[in-house]
Amino acid sequence: MWKSIVRLSSLTIKNIKNVKNGTIIMPHEYNRGFDCGGAEILGVYGQNGSGKTAIVDTFSFLQQIMIGEELDQRIADYIDTDSESAEVNAEFKIFKENILYEVGYYINFSKGDNGICIDREYINCAINQDGSRTNKNVFMDYRRNETETIFKPQKRLEELIGKNKDIKTDLIVAKKMAEKSNCSYIFGENSRDIFFNNVSDKFKIYVDVLSALFRFALGDLYVIDNSHSGMISTNVLLPMSFRVDKEKIGMKGDFAVPLMEPFVLDSERKELLKEIVDQINTVLYTIIPGMRIDIKEYGKQALDSGEDGWKVELMSVRGNKKPIPIRMESDGIIKIISILNALIQAFSNASICLIIDELDAGIFEYLLGELLDIFSKSAKGQLIFTSHNLRALEMLDKESIMFSTVNPNNRYIHMKNVKDSNNLRSMYIRSITLGGQEEPIYEETxxxxxxxxxxxxxxxxxxxxKKSCDGNS
Structure with a gap:
């Protein structure tokens, strides 16, 4: 199962924030070969308040749903104020041996008296194998209001149950538990246990698809939103996105390093921090010439549990100069450190999808362009980012850039009539002032x-x- 490579193809959102309808499309969307094709980069550009961050926020919620977590009630605040529901449709390609699965996962959220809930979710799939492609059919369709039905279509349900009637009872219980926990039925923990442990040959293909998507969301999807930059700019925390694979056990998440003072770690987290720092240092000195980060130890200190802990602090080291606390570095350098491990993962792993909001925040324009150019030419994974710095428009292919528009019903477009000899940056600026695109891309000021x-x-x-001065006199 771990050998499957999952790649995002597109994401469509409806009625989320100021996006009535919008679709972002990855550069390899229309490639149906059995090779995932190397790096994919998609940068989303547009004026402030035009729906760029809505994409990142949607990925964050989507990840939570696909690993079976309880629905974040903040989604209710993201639904368009004129609407009672919102929709998300994510399209994926799953590469496994000589099989390519084209998979879509659709979710409909709705507001209710008790908050936000998943009203409907379904997964459809087309299979490419041995030179033929099946139709893209729904194989699991859950609807909250259909209390008498576990899921549709009935044929897939019967394949899952087989001759074991206990499975039907378990599926009904899992549905009730998902509704009580307000999580996805398809990806909820109770449902997963039933699906993944099922031995039905007829349902095995769909188990492969579900498990691949779950593992992708759990281990390969990184979403770095604006809260990262917020913590850095307040000089409180350095949130390092990381993944460490060790003896078939992978750890992934954010390692939050306090910036204001030394902090205490147990032995396990101290070792984890060392591994993260070692990975970062492998690349950091080439991006910030001569720089590395060290872990300064202040000795043992007892934890609240009574176990031994170590008081440590992250230090910045440049050449033979005296080390300084990492908090003394610029926001741009700290931003690079915070995302560098995730970038390394995306560079070397074809199944990694890394989403970063405001990638350019604090990063020097020329360096941003160099990083994107290197990634596009040599990386294996996917990178989706939003930015205001236009340097990327000079470094990436036209298929790797989408622009937000003024029209909320068609929020994201590719620039049309772009030739290889054109400078996309100049065309974008010209289109802002003169138009000429499928949709207006700038609300005129x-x-x-x-x-x-x-x-x-x-x-x-x-x-x-003046009134204040007259009053005081």
Whole structure:
């Protein structure tokens, strides 16, 4: 099961934040070969408030759902204020030996008296094998309001149950548990136990698909949202996204390192931090010439449990200079350190999908371009990012860039009429001012109105100060 390579093909969202309807498409979406084809990069560009972060937020919620966690009630705040429901449809390709599965996972969220819930979810699949492709058919369709049905289609349900009627009872219980826990029925823990342990030959293909998607969400999907940059800019925490594979046991997550003062770790987390730092240092010195990070130990200190702990601090070392605490480095360098382990994973693993909001935050423009160019030419995994820095438009192919539009019903588009000799950055800026694309990509601002508004605000401020001075006198 671990040998499967899962790749995102596209993501469609409806009624999420200010996106009525929008689809992002990965560069290899239309490639149906059995080779996943190396690195895929997709950068999403657009003016402020045009739906870029909605993509990252959706991936974050999608990951939680696909690993069976309870539905985050914050989703209710993300649903468009004029709507009572929202939709997400993620398309994947699963590469396994000489088989290619084209899989879609659809979710419908709805608001209710008790908060947000999954009203419907289904998975469909087409199989490419031995030179032929099946139709893309739904093999599991759960609907919350259909209390008399476990899931549709009935044929797949019968294949799963077979002659063991106890499985039917278990599936009914799993459905009730998913609704009580407010989690996905398809990916909920109780359902997974039934699906993954099923020995029916007829249902085995679908078990392979479900397990591959679950393991992808659990171990291969990284979502780095704006909270990372927020913690860094407040100089409170350094959240290092990481994955460590050790003796067939993988660990993945965010290792939050306090920046304000030394901190205490148990022996296991101290060893984990050392592995993360060693991986980062392998690349860091080439990005920030001559720099590495060290773990400074202050000695043993008892934990609350009574066990031995170690008081440590992350230090920045450059050449023969005296080490300094990592918090003394710039936000840009700390940002690079926070995402570097995840970038290393995406560079070397074809099944990794890394999503980063505002990749350019604090990173020097030229360095950003170099990193993207290296990734596009040599990496194996997928990278999706949002950015305001236009350097990427000069470094990546046109298929690797999408732009948010003014139209909420068609929120993301590729630039049209782009030739290989064109500078995409220049075309984008020209399209902002002159148009000519499928949709307007910039909601026009009036510099005269802005200037007038600033003068008006300054005049009001001056009058308030004058009143305050007259009152004091």
């Amino acid at each position: 009036d510099s005269l109105k802005i200037s007038r508004a600033f003068r008006k605000a300054g005049k009001l401020l001056h009058e308030e100060r």
